[in-house]
Amino acid sequence: MKTLSIDIETYSSIDLTKSGVYKYTQNDFEILLIAYAYDDEEIKIIDLKNNEKIPENLKKDILDERIIKTAFNANFERVCLSKYFNTYLSPKMFRCTQVHALYLGLPHGLDNVAKSLRLKEQKLEEGKSLIRFFMKKENLDLLTSNSESIKKTEAIKKYEDFKKYCINDVRVERSIRKVLEKVKLPESEQKLWELDQEINDRGVLVDINLLKNAIYYDNIFKSNLIEKLKTITNINNPKSNNQMKDYLKSLGVEVNSLSKESVGDLLNSCEVKKNPHYEKIKEVLDLRAMLNKTSTKKYEAMKRCMCDDERIRGLFQFYGANRTGRWAGRLVQVQNLPQNKMSNLEEVREKIRNEINTNFPSRKKNFNYDFNINSYLYNQENLSDILSQLIRTTFIPKKNHRFIIADFSAIEARIIAYLSDEKWRIDVFNTHGKIYEASASKMF
Incomplete structure (x- = not known):
């Protein structure tokens, strides 16, 4: 049975690195180039951007479960081709050369694997700049524009280089695979990868109301924190480390770092506790710690990578820790979610989830943050901490299902x-x- 090596180049206005491939393939996604080769045959390329057609035999083989397709990070090719053909391509018909490399303790990237193996075939260094160039819609549109210009001529030349880059990636992937095949990937690992792909394909449902309201409340809360800090310190940007260091210096405290650990040590030091401005220093640094709380940024990450059906996909990286084979979290990092310790979690969650539409007809940027939520919710407490505890609850099961949550310690x-x-x-x-x-x- 033949093996089909594939590499594709694509375009989408969605940021792939921040949103993941599943979100990336929505809206204006398109495949520009498909480079492919059967076994050791010559590598061919199809220029879909310039209206070249996929040969019927190739289309048939891509859709045929009996034909094994190989790629480096095959998840990308599989998801993109599934979108293009509007047909679900099962992971069973793919073999991921990246997974095989990781199983053998090699690096994640195609270029680094090729270098580690000291192959004759190496990834072309100009690839990244070409990808960046054709990520811009105006550059891509030059290829099919009617105008004759220097910019168009340059874009066409770069596109020819882009084709060579795509072809070379197939060549490098094929060479890597031939070396790695000397040590077979166990069938059990292939089955695990297929399961991983099914999990990532299915994704997890998000409570869209809670997500939107959490982002809104967090923005309002932090806007008020900024205004409060400006009033106390009289500095323009309380988020600026340099401005905050200058402010503390004016109160007699010199600091090299404003990291969480450094601030904790600072406030506990005997010297600072003796400072006549200690209470003000503590208040300012406590407010700034609330402002800089990073866990609530997970809400923004969820929003960025949520698909049209309100599911987030691609949350796990198979063999993310390649010495042990452990999964790694991606996009939202669900392997490191803040714990929820509130006794009245359900009550608080429902209040935040349902409050906004009725109580805020006018969404001004700055106003007193009386959220009309019971005092337990905001009574001089860190709202960001409360929202942080609700992150886990933003992931919800579908109707008539439930989640069983397990947290494996170490x-x-x-x-x-x-x-x-x-x-x-x-x-x-x-x-x-x-x-x-x-x-x-x-x-x-």
């Missing part, structure tokens, strides 16, 4: 200790469980 460290029969580590987990402290003690 799962990787525990499993590796068990597999390697590292008795002292197993003893730590069986007793106090403080593996970091125990490891440091052994080291020093």
Whole structure:
């Protein structure tokens, strides 16, 4: 049975790195180029942007489950081609060369794998600049415009280089695959990757009302924090590290860093506690810590990568940790969600989820943040912390289903200790469980 190597170049106004491939393929997505080769045959390219057609035999083979398709990061080709043909392409008909490389402890990127293997065939360095160039719609439109200009001539020349780049990626991927095939990828790993693809394809549903309202409340809350900090400090931009350092210096406190750890140490230091302005310093730094809370940015990440059916897909990277094969979180990083410890979580969630439409006919940027929510919600508390605790609840099961939530503590460290029969580590987990402290003690 033949093997079909594929690489494609695409366009979409959606940012692939921030939104993921599933969101990327919506709206104005298009495939520009398809480079392909059967086994060791000559690599061919199809220029879809200039109206070249996919040969019927190739189309048939792409859709045929018996023909194995290979690509480096095959998820991208599979999802994009599924969109193009408007047909679900099963992961069972694909083999991912990236997964095979990661299984053998090699790097993530095609270029780095080729370098690590010291192959004759290497990824073309100008590829990144060509991708950036054709990510701009105005440059892409030059290819099919009627006008004759220097810009169009330059764009056509770059596009010819883009074709060579696409062809070369197939050549490099094929060379990598031939080397890696000397050590077969276990069937169990292929099955796991297929399961991973099904999980990422299915995605998870998002509570759109809660998502929108959480972003809105967070923006209002932080706008008010900024105004409050401006009033107290009289500086233009309370988010600016330099301006804040200058302000603290005027109060007799010099700092090199305003990181969370540094601020904690600063406020606990005896010298600063003796400062006559200590209460003001503490208030300002506490307000700034609320302003800079990063976990609520997950709401913005959810919004960026949510598909039209209100599902987020592509949240997991198979073999993200390539020494152990552990999955890694992508886009929203669901493997590191803040815990929710509120006793009245459901009540608070429903209040935030349903409040906005009835209570805010006028959405001004700055006004007193009386959200008309019970005092437990905002009574001098950090609203960002409350919203942070609600992040988990933004992911919801579909109708007549429920989520079972499990949080595996130090799962990787525990499993590796068990597999390697590292008795002292197993003893730590069986007793106090403080593996970091125990490891440091052994080291020093």
